[in-house]
Amino acid sequence: MIEIPLDRLSPEILKAVIEEFVLREGTDYGVSETSMDSKIIQVRRQLDRGDVLITFDPGTENCTLLTRHQFTRYVLEHESASAGENSYEDYSQLANQDNQSND
Numbered sequence: 001m002i003e004i005p006l007d008r009l010s011p012e013i014l015k016a017v018i019e020e021f022v023l024r025e026g027t028d029y030g031v032s033e034t035s036m037d038s039k040i041i042q043v044r045r046q047l048d049r050g051d052v053l054i055t056f057d058p059g060t061e062n063c064t065l066l067t068r069h070q071f072t073r074y075v076l077e078h079e080s081a082s083a084g085e086n087s088y089e090d091y092s093q094l095a096n097q098d099n100q101s102n103d
Helices: 011-026 036-049 068-102
Strands: 002-005 051-057 062-067
Touching: 011 036, 011 062, 036 051, 051 068, 062 068
Parallel strands: none
Antiparallel strands: 002 051, 051 062
16 A cells, blocks of 8 residues: 655646545444534545545555554555564465475
C-alpha cells in the first residue's frame, strides 16, 4: 500500500475520492444528520492536517482513506511480515547448503 500525496491529484479527482469514501463509509455522525457537503469538508480538513491519508493498494487496485495511525500500523505489520518471510528464506537456503556439504 502506498500513500498518494494530495498535490498529485487534480481537485476534481480529490473531490471524487473524498465523496466516494464518505458514501462508502456510512459513518454515524451522532444524533443530528450531517449533510454530504459537511462530511466532505470534514474529511478534507483531516486530509489537509495530515490526520488522514489517501492510499492505493496495487494488489487490489483500490484507493481508500486511512488515518495516519492506521497507515503506519499497516506499514509496520507489513515490514514485520516481510522480515519474517525473508528470514525463513534465508534459513531454508542455509539448510540446503548444509545438506549439500553433508553429501
